[in-house]
Amino acid sequence: MLEKLPKTGGGSQYAFGLRLFGTNMEAEAGVLDQTDDYVRSALNTCRWEIEPRMIGNVFEALGECFDWMSTWAPVEENWEVCMSPWGVVAAEKKTPGGAGWFVTQYAEHHCRALGVEILTSHSAKKLLMENGKIVGAVADDGAGDVEIKAKATLFATGNISQGEILRRMCPTVYYADSTPCSHRLPSNTGDHIRMAEDAGISIDSKGVAAAYLGGMLSAGIPTAYLAKNVWRGEVLKVNKSGKRWINESVDAESAVWAQLKQPGCTSYIIMDQAIMDSDALPAYAPVVNRTGRNIAEGIPDENGIFAQMGRPHMNFYQEQESDKSAKKVFQELMSLDGGHAFVADDLKTLARLIGLPIEDFLHTVSRYNELCDKGHDDDYYKLPIFLKPIRTGPFYAIRTNMATDGVFGGLEADESMRVVSRGKPVEGLYCAGDTIGNRFIAPGGEKIESINDFTWAYASGYLAAEQILSNITDN
Numbered sequence: 518m519l520e521k522l523p524k525t526g527g528g529s530q531y532a533f534g535l536r537l538f539g540t541n542m543e544a545e546a547g548v549l550d551q552t553d554d555y556v557r558s559a560l561n562t563c564r565w566e567i568e569p570r571m572i573g574n575v576f577e578a579l580g581e582c583f584d585w586m587s588t589w590a591p592v593e594e595n596w597e598v599c600m601s602p603w604g605v606v607a608a609e610k611k612t613p614g615g616a617g618w619f620v621t622q623y624a625e626h627h628c629r630a631l632g633v634e635i636l637t638s639h640s641a642k643k644l645l646m647e648n649g650k651i652v653g654a655v656a657d658d659g660a661g662d663v664e665i666k667a668k669a670t671l672f673a674t675g676n677i678s679q680g681e682i683l684r685r686m687c688p689t690v691y692y693a694d695s696t697p698c699s700h701r702l703p704s705n706t707g708d709h710i711r712m713a714e715d716a717g718i719s720i721d722s723k724g725v726a727a728a729y730l731g732g733m734l735s736a737g738i739p740t741a742y743l744a745k746n747v748w749r750g751e752v753l754k755v756n757k758s759g760k761r762w763i764n765e766s767v768d769a770e771s772a773v774w775a776q777l778k779q780p781g782c783t784s785y786i787i788m789d790q791a792i793m794d795s796d797a798l799p800a801y802a803p804v805v806n807r808t809g810r811n812i813a814e815g816i817p818d819e820n821g822i823f824a825q826m827g828r829p830h831m832n833f834y835q836e837q838e839s840d841k842s843a844k845k846v847f848q849e850l851m852s853l854d855g856g857h858a859f860v861a862d863d864l865k866t867l868a869r870l871i872g873l874p875i876e877d878f879l880h881t882v883s884r885y886n887e888l889c890d891k892g893h894d895d896d897y898y899k900l901p902i903f904l905k906p907i908r909t910g911p912f913y914a915i916r917t918n919m920a921t922d923g924v925f926g927g928l929e930a931d932e933s934m935r936v937v938s939r940g941k942p943v944e945g946l947y948c949a950g951d952t953i954g955n956r957f958i959a960p961g962g963e964k965i966e967s968i969n970d971f972t973w974a975y976a977s978g979y980l981a982a983e984q985i986l987s988n989i990t991d992n
């Protein structure tokens with residue numbers, strides 16, 4: 518196993534939820550096996566443009582993979598498994614890390630116990646090919662080239678979130694004022710694309726897509742209190758022209774394309790003291806959001822009600838930082854250079870501080886307050902419970918920008934996780950995880966996915982390994 522960084526784990530080690538279905542543990546607990554529901558749901562989300570057999574094989578491998586991992590260590594001891602708005606989700610119990618941390622640490626431990634040689638600080642740079650078959654790879658260990666012959670080779674280099682290949686394959690991720698706080702591992706430079714190209718393998722460039730994040734704090738990762746204010750429905754959101762641009766209760770991911778169209782992709786959250794002092798209302802969000810993330814379709818709660826999508830980051834940060842007072846966190850943001858937060862006794866001064874056109878902003882607030890008083894949002898159809906006027910000073914503003922959650926894909930896989938080139942599988946070459954572009958659809962370059970990235974990486978890696986083993990054994 519070749520790993521470019523000094524340590525294994527990749528982006529996977531940071532991931533939280535591992536969606537589960539079809540596991541022994543669920544069967545024993547009397548939870549219905551909803552693998553087929555999830556397959557249907559994923560295909561619906563991806564408009565039936567992706568290959569049902571490939572999705573089915575990976576989703577079916579998920580339960581098997583978890584059952585197999587559970588034989589390494591008892592489930593009850595290590596996993597926190599819960600019904601959540603995203604279905605049955607597993608997370609690691611004893612450390613602050615989630616399922617990703619547990620899986621990557623245990624996988625490494627297990628590999629070493631089985632005698633797998635793990636070569637860290639070895640960057641794979643070239644595929645070895647003989648008579649059209651991939652027979653290994655060449656890696657750079659910093660001192661020179663190391664050649665490794667293999668009966669099968671698996672690309673699991675992750676996404677394309679840094680470097681020259683990103684700029685070439687997905688230039689649209691460079692937008693004004695982007696926030697550098699997203700899921701970008703320095704080693705995720707899309708090396709699978711360069712190596713495949715060098716070997717004459719076709720690249721699925723239409724299957725390269727970004728997962729955009731809207732509503733990100735311009736100062737970076739949100740704290741508990743600020744996350745709550747970024748992603749709550751009862752604020753007013755204006756763009757750099759001082760105009761309202763969205764139904765504020767729409768979740769940040771579903772609003773990404775609208776935010777991309779705003780000047781500088783920037784939005785300001787406006788609150789008055791009454792909103793600042795009030796607890797956030799429960800989130801309003803669809804079961805399946807725009808980007809296909811967090812699908813909960815077919816997963817009713819104990820009362821038979823379909824779960825609403827929650828906000829994982831918000832909950833996480835709330836747990837982490839619930840002891841911080843709102844005022845303290847806001848002041849921290851205010852103390853940073855760069856204009857991330859503003860406060861003023863009157864709306865005119867607030868507009869001046871932010872740099873918004875004053876008259877336009879005042880007109881926006883007055884129109885918004887009129888709609889709040891009327892109890893019907895004629896402009897953006899926000900639910901009445903979220904209509905809270907901006908009236909009681911002091912007034913607050915927080916700047917938010919866009920970010921990406923990574924750029925994915927480049928390779929096409931078949932239903933056995935073999936790399937496909939010009940419609941045919943490449944002998945000896947497999948792929949898994951973020952490298953696979955035909956597991957999602959990419960309208961306008963945005964990733965609409967079949968399941969969350971980590972669950973896909975986990976199950977597709979297992980399926981690829983199973984296929985490799987059976988092919989090696991057959992030959």
Ligand SMILES: Cc1cc2nc3c(=O)[nH]c(=O)nc-3n(C[C@H](O)[C@H](O)[C@H](O)COP(=O)(O)OP(=O)(O)OC[C@H]3O[C@@H](n4cnc5c(N)ncnc54)[C@H](O)[C@@H]3O)c2cc1C
Binds near residue numbers: 520525532533701
């Ligand atoms: C901070 C963070 C938080 C995340 N949170 C979530 C989450 O909550 N839920 C979720 O679903 N997803 C989350 N993700 C995304 C998710 O973890 C990944 O998309 C997924 O796990 C990718 O798995 P992978 O195996 O394809 O790639 P990775 O786990 O990124 O593994 C790729 C590995 O290949 C190595 N590599 C790259 N090029 C080479 C080369 N040329 N030679 C040798 N090695 C190479 C990399 O160093 C890396 O170790 C998060 C990612 C990050 C970074």
